[in-house]
Amino acid sequence: MTAHTPRERSGHAELGRRLAAAGVLAPDWAPAFADVPRAAFLPEVMWPFDMAAGTSVAVSREGDPAGWQAYADADVPVVTQWDDGAHSGREPGRVSTSSASMPSVVFRMLADLDVRAGDRVLEVGTGTGWNAALLAHRTGAGNVVSVEVDGAVAARARGALERFGAGVRVVHGDGYEGHPEGAPYDRVIVTAGVRRVPFAWVRQTRPGGLVVLPWGTDYGNGDGVARLTVARDGRSAAGFFTGPVEFMKLRAQRLAPVVHGEYVTGGPEERDASTTELTENALLGERFAPQRFAVGLRVPRCQHVVAERRDGSRPVWFYGLDDRSWACVLFRDGASARVWQSGPRRLWDEVEAAYRWWEGEGGPGYERFGLTVSADGQAAWLDAPDRSWPV
Structure with a gap:
């Protein structure tokens, strides 16, 4: 040697x-x-x-x-x-x-x-x-x-x-x-x-x-x-x-970069606007926060991009990978976050529901989640394989 x-x-x-x-x-x-x-x-x-x-x-x-x-x-x-x-x-x-x-x-x-x-x-x-x-x-x-x-x-x-x-x-x-x-x-x-x-x-x-x-x-x-x-x-x-x-x-599984301009088109009339009480820290946490992992498990074929924080605000974008659905949540210091959604899927609704599910399960860490792989596909689960869903 x-x-x-x-x-x-x-x-x-x-x-x-x-x-x-x-x-x-x-x-x-x-x-x-x-x-x-x-x-x-x-x-x-x-x-x-x-x-x-x-x-x-x-x-x-x-x-x-x-x-x-x-x-x-x-x-x-x-x-x-x-x-x-x-x-x-x-x-x-x-x-x-x-x-x-x-x-x-x-x-x-x-x-x-x-x-x-x-x-x-x-x-x-x-x-x-x-x-x-x-x-x-x-x-x-x-x-x-x-x-x-x-x-x-x-x-x-x-x-x-x-x-x-x-x-x-x-x-x-x-x-x-x-x-x-x-x-x-x-x-x-x-x-x-x-x-x-x-x-x-x-x-x-x-x-x-x-x-x-x-x-x-x-x-x-x-x-x-x-x-x-x-x-x-x-x-x-x-x-x-x-x-x-x-x-x-x-x-073989790299994702092509999302082209923002191919998603966000048209005028304000094509977007649903709302607000959410979910906070930036709750949704994002730290880099490897388990809620990010959990939301990804529950919201299939969706990519999220966290933009830089500027002037007390941070936008987080969500892009559907099978259609041109998109959503954006704008977190702002001292105010409710604003939300915009467009396309066949209501991606923010899916993301918020996934977060609430994770929260309702006690905020599980990575170690409570599991994966099953077979010739027919793969499924994620929480705590035991009998609580699974396809991913």
């Missing part, structure tokens, strides 16, 4: 101590963390997310080795590709399309996977190869197959894994189809946000095996980590969510 300098080992060890103190790095994953540093899989030029600046910044290992190493050993996400590889130069591109996830997220998901020595694992989304190398350390060489849709990303990861001696097979292909040649797997882990779970992942997992993936709705970019157990008959998989995350979306 690759040798590392004392400086690299020092920063990596400190990250491990912080993750362990936070309860993220479980003792059984500590050996893999110690032996498989993220730095061994990061490119020479990368774009870590600077928490203080609130943006991605370019850093070069050649130009700023200390800064590069500090970010490699920080609990921050690192973009490694922009715009599906069409980007060039050091400035960030338009859309981040491949990355190394925050170490805290990586180890939370690995803990959910409950992988053991000798388990056969399919990973969908190779990225840098770090996650696959951690899995190979735990399961043993030859037990991990990783599928990556981007040929250039797959080639870089394959090279990094080979140099490290990780013993992972990297397949360039569409992970949406899984990798039937290696099935059945004991575990499947997905490192891209998913909106509709392909049944191929369930079919390629043995009965009693686990599928762990970031899943969410069209409502927003946020995801919840779903931990699904495949049924004895192999005809379905179900399980609870374990907490919030946000991942780049599976390329």
Whole structure:
């Protein structure tokens, strides 16, 4: 395996101590963390997310080795590709399309996977190869197959894994189809946000095996980590969510950006106006507030966009994805929010009803919601699968 300098080992060890103190790095994953540093899989030029600046910044290992190493050993996400590889130069591109996830997220998901020595694992989304190398350390060489849709990303990861001696097979292909040649797997882990779970992942997992993936709705970019157990008959998989995350979306399921002007047309006479007593904080909460997740589960095929707050007001827009229905709620300091709606659906009415439902159920967090996947589709549920609805 690759040798590392004392400086690299020092920063990596400190990250491990912080993750362990936070309860993220479980003792059984500590050996893999110690032996498989993220730095061994990061490119020479990368774009870590600077928490203080609130943006991605370019850093070069050649130009700023200390800064590069500090970010490699920080609990921050690192973009490694922009715009599906069409980007060039050091400035960030338009859309981040491949990355190394925050170490805290990586180890939370690995803990959910409950992988053991000798388990056969399919990973969908190779990225840098770090996650696959951690899995190979735990399961043993030859037990991990990783599928990556981007040929250039797959080639870089394959090279990094080979140099490290990780013993992972990297397949360039569409992970949406899984990798039937290696099935059945004991575990499947997905490192891209998913909106509709392909049944191929369930079919390629043995009965009693686990599928762990970031899943969410069209409502927003946020995801919840779903931990699904495949049924004895192999005809379905179900399980609870374990907490919030946000991942780049599976390329086959990316949503095209909403074009506002295609929705909001015509004059005021075509819009229904009203007010609501629902407040901005109640509806939105923090970034990963469970009410956002719950509203997305109850209001299908709807995307919401939160605009910037200006002069004591914030508009939030809602767009129907199957027609041109739209709604806007304008939250204002010290006054009832104003609402406008147009189109076949009354989207604000649906959103407010979904929020009131969530509130009436006691404001459940992610961990009370679950997901069932079968060949016929997928259903979300609250507390138990018998309280489900299609999503």
